[in-house]
Amino acid sequence: MSNIVAIVGRPNVGKSTLYNRLTETRKAIVDDYSGVTRDRHYGVAEWTDKHFTVIDTGGYVAHSDDVFEAAIREQVVIAIEEATVILFMVDVVTGITDLDDDIAKLLRRSQKPVFVVVNKVDNNQRLTDASIFYSLGLGEIYPLSSMSGSGTGELLDEVIKHFEPEDEDENQLPKYAIVGRPNVGKSSLINALIGRERNIVTPIAGTTRDSIHIHYNQFGHEFMLIDTAGLRKKTKVKENIEFYSVMRTIKALEEADVVILMIDAVEGIESQDINIFHLAEKNKKGIVILVNKWDLIEKNTKTTSVFEEQIYQKIAPFTDVPIVFTSVVEKQRIYKSLEAASKVYENKLKKIPTSKLNDVMLPIIENFPPPAVKGKYVKIKYVTQINASSPMFAFFCNLPQYVKEPYKRFVENKIRENFDFTGVPIQIFFRQK
Numbered sequence: 001m002s003n004i005v006a007i008v009g010r011p012n013v014g015k016s017t018l019y020n021r022l023t024e025t026r027k028a029i030v031d032d033y034s035g036v037t038r039d040r041h042y043g044v045a046e047w048t049d050k051h052f053t054v055i056d057t058g059g060y061v062a063h064s065d066d067v068f069e070a071a072i073r074e075q076v077v078i079a080i081e082e083a084t085v086i087l088f089m090v091d092v093v094t095g096i097t098d099l100d101d102d103i104a105k106l107l108r109r110s111q112k113p114v115f116v117v118v119n120k121v122d123n124n125q126r127l128t129d130a131s132i133f134y135s136l137g138l139g140e141i142y143p144l145s146s147m148s149g150s151g152t153g154e155l156l157d158e159v160i161k162h163f164e165p166e167d168e169d170e171n172q173l174p175k176y177a178i179v180g181r182p183n184v185g186k187s188s189l190i191n192a193l194i195g196r197e198r199n200i201v202t203p204i205a206g207t208t209r210d211s212i213h214i215h216y217n218q219f220g221h222e223f224m225l226i227d228t229a230g231l232r233k234k235t236k237v238k239e240n241i242e243f244y245s246v247m248r249t250i251k252a253l254e255e256a257d258v259v260i261l262m263i264d265a266v267e268g269i270e271s272q273d274i275n276i277f278h279l280a281e282k283n284k285k286g287i288v289i290l291v292n293k294w295d296l297i298e299k300n301t302k303t304t305s306v307f308e309e310q311i312y313q314k315i316a317p318f319t320d321v322p323i324v325f326t327s328v329v330e331k332q333r334i335y336k337s338l339e340a341a342s343k344v345y346e347n348k349l350k351k352i353p354t355s356k357l358n359d360v361m362l363p364i365i366e367n368f369p370p371p372a373v374k375g376k377y378v379k380i381k382y383v384t385q386i387n388a389s390s391p392m393f394a395f396f397c398n399l400p401q402y403v404k405e406p407y408k409r410f411v412e413n414k415i416r417e418n419f420d421f422t423g424v425p426i427q428i429f430f431r432q433k
């Protein structure tokens, strides 16, 4: 199941404002003039219990004038191929521009659901003005104000109707996605695993294809590999290589049970790697980090621990993640990576019996109860692991609203100390008993 909502449109219409609202990361910089470098362009959103990834294409636009229109057009084409739903954002204040017309022409030819989102409809006058956008020939329009949030609910109610059903695919093989920045060694790893050069597929423009799945069954390991490396689309605009690779990565990641995140030992962990890590974490995926090209590093006795420490600092607070130092070219620790992935997969499915959980956790809680709030004491009665596709624990107590984040982290750490959940995000809930 992978649901990607791509926001396309020309600069300054309000794409990143909507993105921030949907993902509730108000951290990204929104500025009055276009050309601002932004840091995060994709994130997880939720509407009526449905999770999806939102991608703000604006973050990938080249800012030199001669290429940006071409870049935007190409992004629309990529979004048509890769996204589940496309939000075409226009601006009621400026009306329809030539570039809007160009984009609309591309979108009219697509098979994917397209929503015309008319932004900056902050008042009733502008609501009347919005009707001009029917002339884009893309059907219904969705007037809203990204700034205030009005109208976004109506839009999302319609958007989620186009999502793929959440299939609880049981009895299926574990799915591992190998992800990482270009050149980190993904193709080399896959080739090493399957023992041959797999075909490098270059999809023909305009054709859609799903990520490639490779069935692996050797040396006691059986799983599906989701390959993002094999697909290399030729893009006319250099900046869109990143956009395309991010799209493929998000798709593979959402499909996977365990994400094998490859990092280049020479370059170290970079912001893109951290973004992918957090996306995997938010999607409750199992995670293994491979530090590849380890052969290129001069080593002494401390090198691995220094590397590990640097990575843990950057990915904190979720640091209970296996790190394997590999050299794909020298075939070092490739099977150890598989062992790590399969252990993480096991951990993701692990269910701790309620009696055992309480035997361990209740004495700990008794020794370190949640701090009292306004003279009121939180009494935790029992804890149970909820039946879900990734570990979730519910602590039943009298006053769940008084339990704050630090205490949740404390119980999570205690669970991790006592039961092996390495590589897997854990969710903790406090509920009324």
Ligand code: GDP
Residues within 6 Å of the ligand: 009, 010, 011, 012, 013, 014, 015, 016, 017, 018, 030, 031, 032, 033, 034, 058, 119, 120, 121, 122, 144, 145, 146, 147, 148
């Ligand atoms: P992007 O380039 O498409 O990502 O556009 P931004 O999100 O950076 O927004 C461009 C400008 O439009 C910023 O100054 C925003 O504050 C403003 N803006 C965004 N949404 C709204 C809205 O709903 N109403 C109004 N009045 N301004 C908005």
Ligand code: GDP
Residues within 6 Å of the ligand: 180, 181, 182, 183, 184, 185, 186, 187, 188, 189, 229, 292, 293, 294, 295, 296, 326, 327, 328, 329, 330
């Ligand atoms: P991808 O873009 O992530 O699929 O990366 P590739 O598998 O195409 O590898 C990019 C380059 O890095 C190629 O020249 C590989 O031979 C090289 N490479 C891959 N793994 C290693 C490694 O462990 N050590 C060294 N020294 N080079 C590697």
